[in-house]
Amino acid sequence: MDSRIYIIGHKNPDTDSICSAIAYAYFKRQHSGVDAVPCRLGPVNAETRFVLNHFGLEEPEYIENVYTQIKDINYDRPLSVNGSWPMLAAWQLMQESGMGTVCVVDDSGKFLGLATLGDLAKVYLSQMNSLEKFNIPVNNAASVLSGEVITPGKGQLGGNLIVAAMSLDEVVKRIQPGDTIIVGDRPYIQKAAIEYGAGALIITGGIRPNDDIIELSRRHGVSLILVPCNTFDTVKYISQSIPISYIMKERDIVSFSEDDYIHEVTNTMSQYRYRNFPVVDENGAVIGLISRRHVLDYETKNVILVDHNEFSQTVDGINEANILEIIDHHRLGGVVTDKPILFKNQPVGCTSTIIYGIYEDAGVMPPPEIAGIMCAAIISDTLIFKSPTCTPKDIEAAHSLASIAGIDIKSFAGMMFKEGTSLDGKSPEDIFFTDFKEFHVDDFTIGVGQINVLADPGDIKRDILSYMKGLKEKGNYDVLLLMLTNIIDNGSEILWVSDYRDMLERAFSIDIYGNSFYLPGVVSRKNQVIPPIIRAVKSLKK
Template sequence: MMVRHMKVMVLGHRNPDTDAIVSAISFSYILRSLGYEAVAGRVGDIQPETRIVLEKTGLDVPELVEDVKPRVRDVMTPNPISVRLGEPVKKAIDILVSKAIRSVPIVDGDNKVYGLFSTESFARYFLNELISLRLTLREVPVRNFLEISNSRLVVGSSNSVLSGRVYVAAWSLQAIEKRLTEDIRGQILVVGDREDVQIKAIESGISALIVTGGFEVSPSVVEKAMKNNVKLIISPYDTYTTLRLLDLSQPVEYFAEKPRTVTEDSLVKDVARVMVNEGVRTVLVVDSIGRLRGIVTRRDLVRDYRKRVALVDHNEFSQSVEGIEESAVIAVVDHHRVSGDVKTLDPIIFRVEPLGSTNTIIWAMSRELGLSIPKNVAEAMLYAILSDTLLLKSPTTTAIDRAVANEIAEYVGLTLDQAIEFMRIAMAANEPSDPRVIVARDLKIFDVGGISFGIAQTFTTRVGNYISMVDRIKHAMDEVLREKGLRFLVLMITDYIEGNSLIIASGDIKTVEKALETDLSKGYALMQGVTSRKSQVLPKILRYIESMRI
C-alpha cells in the first residue's frame, strides 16, 4: 500500500537534461493532485539550455538531491525527553514508566550528552547494591531527597549533600548506645519518634538525622542538631519508604552507562549494524559539539523508514540517484527501455511508453485525470518535448509527440514555430567546449549481463568543430572510463539540424565498431541519420552484447 501522506521526491536521471528536470516538476504537480507530498528534485547540475527554459517559464530550479540513503534524521525521535545531571534517579524511573520507554538521555546544563539511563543500567547497579547488603549514599544532594519525598528540612542547607552509610535505629537504647560509639560517626541515621535515640545519635557525631512518620522533633533535638552541624530532616513516610526514597534520590548519573552516539547524517544501516552486532538498544543523536538532537531505538528501525521516490525519464538504477536501492520507488514514468531494476511488493504507478519525451506521457496523464496543468509548467513541458525530440526531428518522435506539442502550444498561447525557434536558441547555449564537460554532462551508464558501459551525447550545429578536439576528447573519455569502471564508452556528438552524429569511443573499441557496424580507425566516425541514443545506438549495442552471450 502506498503511503500518500509521506514526502515523495520526484527525480530524473543523473546528468539531467531538460526533459528530466521538467518531468520532475510536471509529475510532482500530478502526484500532489493525487494527494502525495511530492517535491521535484534533481540529480546533478542543470544544463544552460534547461536554465534558459526555467527562467523563461518562471519555474524554480529543483533542489539538488545527492542521495536517498536513509539517514538517522529520517528515523530519530527529535528533541527527546531527558534528565539533567544531578537530578534524582527517581525522576528518570518515573519517565520510563509513564512513557513506556526503556531509556532516557542524561544531559548537562548546555544540553550536552553525559550518559544514558536505562532499565539495564539501573538493574546492574541495583544488583550490585543487593550483593553489598548496604545502602550507602555518596554526594546525594539534600534537595533531591526533599523533592521526591516531600520531606521537610529542619536544620541544614538544601544545597548540602548526604554521604555515608544509612543506619536504622530499631534496637534497644543499650544496643543503640553501643553501635553509636562503634561505627556511626559521620553516617546517616533513620529513626522514629525516639527523642533519646535522636539526641544520643547527634552527640555521637552522625552527619544527618532523618526522622520518619512525619513526627515533630523537640526544640532540644533541634538545638543539638544546630550545635553539632547535623542535618535534620523530617520524612512524612514510614521507615521502609523513606529508605527507598533515599536510595532513589541519588543522582541519575550514578546509574548511567556510556551511550553510543551518532550524528543526524549517519546512515541508518550503520546504526542497525551496531545494534545487531553489539546488542545496543538505544543510540543518541548529537550535533558537532555533543548536544542532544534526537534518539534512535530498535523500535524505530522496525518500521519502514525508506525514502519514497518517483523516477521520471529513467528506470535504470545505474542512471539514478545514489542509494536508490535503499529507497521505496512509488512511481515510474519513462520513455526508455524497461531495465527490470524496479521491484516492489506493492502495486505502483508504472508508465513507460515508446514516445519521444517523458513530458509527452505526463501531459497525457494529466488529460486522463482531468487536470489543468499550470500554463507556465505546460510551456516548460512543450520546450522539454522539443528538446528531447530534437525539435520534432529525432527518429524517436511519434505522431503523439507532435500532437501533444501542438496541443500544449495552443494551450499556452504560442505557435509551434515560436516554440521551436526559442528552443533552437536555447539548445545552442548548451554546447560545451571543455572536453570533460562534453563527455560527462549527459552520460548514461548501462549494466547488462555484467558488462558496464556508457553512452554520452552532446548536441551541436557544427559537428566539424569537434574533429580538431578528438584527441583531447578521447583523453577525457579515458579518464571517465577508468573512474566509472566501464568496459567501453561511446560519445555521440549530434547535429540536430543535419541529422547525423560524430561517434567517438574509448575502451573496448572493437566491440563498439562491431555493434554499430562502423569504422573508428580514424579515432571517430560520422554516422549519417543517427541522432538517437535511445532508439538507434543503445539497441544495437544491447543486441551485440546479447549475441556474445549465446
C-alpha cells in the same frame, strides 16, 4: 514516517529528466493530493538551468539515494529525565509510561546516558552503607521520603550512612566529618552528631527537633531533614534519592542519528545486546529511542521513476524502495518490482509528451510555467523535432504547451540551445557527464554521453578523450562514447574509447580511423546509437 512520494529522473539528468519530475510532481499534488517531491540525481546542466530560470522555477531537491533512514520510520519518543532526578522519580515515570528505559540529559537537554529498570533494581537491592560517591541533593532525599528540609546546610548528603540506634558513645565513635546520620527523636544524639561534624541529619518519625537543634545545625552548616517515616523505612528508601546520573550507563553507548540508514542500523544492532538505542540530533539532544522491533518491519520510501527504467541509471537504494510508477520512453531495462505497478512506456521522443497526455486525460490544465518546462523538454529531446525519435504526438504536444506558456518555439529554442551548448569554464569531466547514460548488454558495460554543439569544440576534444581513456580503465567500461551532436548540421561526431574497434565498425557500417568518427543524420542516442551497438555486441557472442 515519511509519507512523501519521490519523483526521480535518471542520473546525469538532462532537461527532460528534470522537467518531467517537476511537471509530474505538480500533477500528483494537484490531482491526487499527495505529497509528491521532484528530485534530481545530479547537478542540472546549463540548458536546464536556463529553462528553470526562464520560467521562474527552482531546481528539484537533490538526493543521493532512497535507502530508508531512521527519520522515515516510526520509533519511540524518548522518556527524558534530568541527571539530577532521584531514582524514584525516574522509576515512577517508567511505570506510568510502560517503558523500561529513560534517557538522561543535562540542563541543556544534551544526552548523557541511559538507565533501565534493571539498573534501578540493581541499586535498590544493593546494601548502601556510604553516600560518598553519590552527592545526593537534600531536596532529592526530602522528596523521596516525603520530608521537609529545615536547614539546607551544604545542600547534599554524603559520607557514611549511620543509623543512630545505639548508645551515645557508640554513635560519636562512628561519626566522621560529613557523614549522614539517621536518627529519631533523640535530641542529645542529634546535638552530639552536629558537634562531632556530621554533614546531615535525617530525623525520622515526624517529630520536629527543638529550636536549639535547628539553630545549632544552622551554625554548623548541617543539613537537617525531617521525615514522617520510621527509621527502618528511611533506611530502606534513602537509596531511591540517588541522582539518576550515578546509575545511568554512559560508557560504550551506541547512538544513532535520524539520517542513519536502516540497513546500517540493523547491522550495528546485531553486534550489541542492548534493548534500546538513543536517537540524537546534531546538537546532541536525544529525540527518540529505537529498538530491533522498529527495524524488523517498516515502510520503505515511495518512488516514481520518470525518463528511465534501468538500474544502472536510477537512484542508489532502489532495491529497498517501493516503486509506485514508471513513466518512460526508452527501451525496457532491468528494473524489477515485487508487485504490479503503473508502467507507462510509449514510443515518443520525450517523457514530457507522455506526462502532458496524462494532464489531458485527467482534464488538468498545467499552469504556464509547468507548460513551459514541458515544452522545453520536448524541444530538447527531439532537437526541435529533427530527431528520428520525434513523433507527431511530440510536435502536437509541444505546440499546445507553447500556447499555454506563451512562447515562440523557434526563438525560445534558439536561446535555450545557445545556453546549453556553451562549453566555457567546463572541465572534460563536466562535459562528458553532461548527459551520460550507462547500459549493460550481456556482460558488456557501455557508457554513452551526449552534448549538443553549434560548432566544432576544437582542441578540448583531446582533453575529453584523455579523460575518457582514464575513465574506461577506472570504471571497467568496454565501450565509452561521447556524441557531439551538431544541431545545425543534423549529425554527430563520436569520440570513442574501446578495445572493440571492429565491433563499432560493424555497428555503424563504417571504417574508423583515429579516436573519432562522424555519423551524418545521427542525433538520437536512444534510436540511432544504442540499438546498433547492442546488435553488434550480441553478434560477438554467436
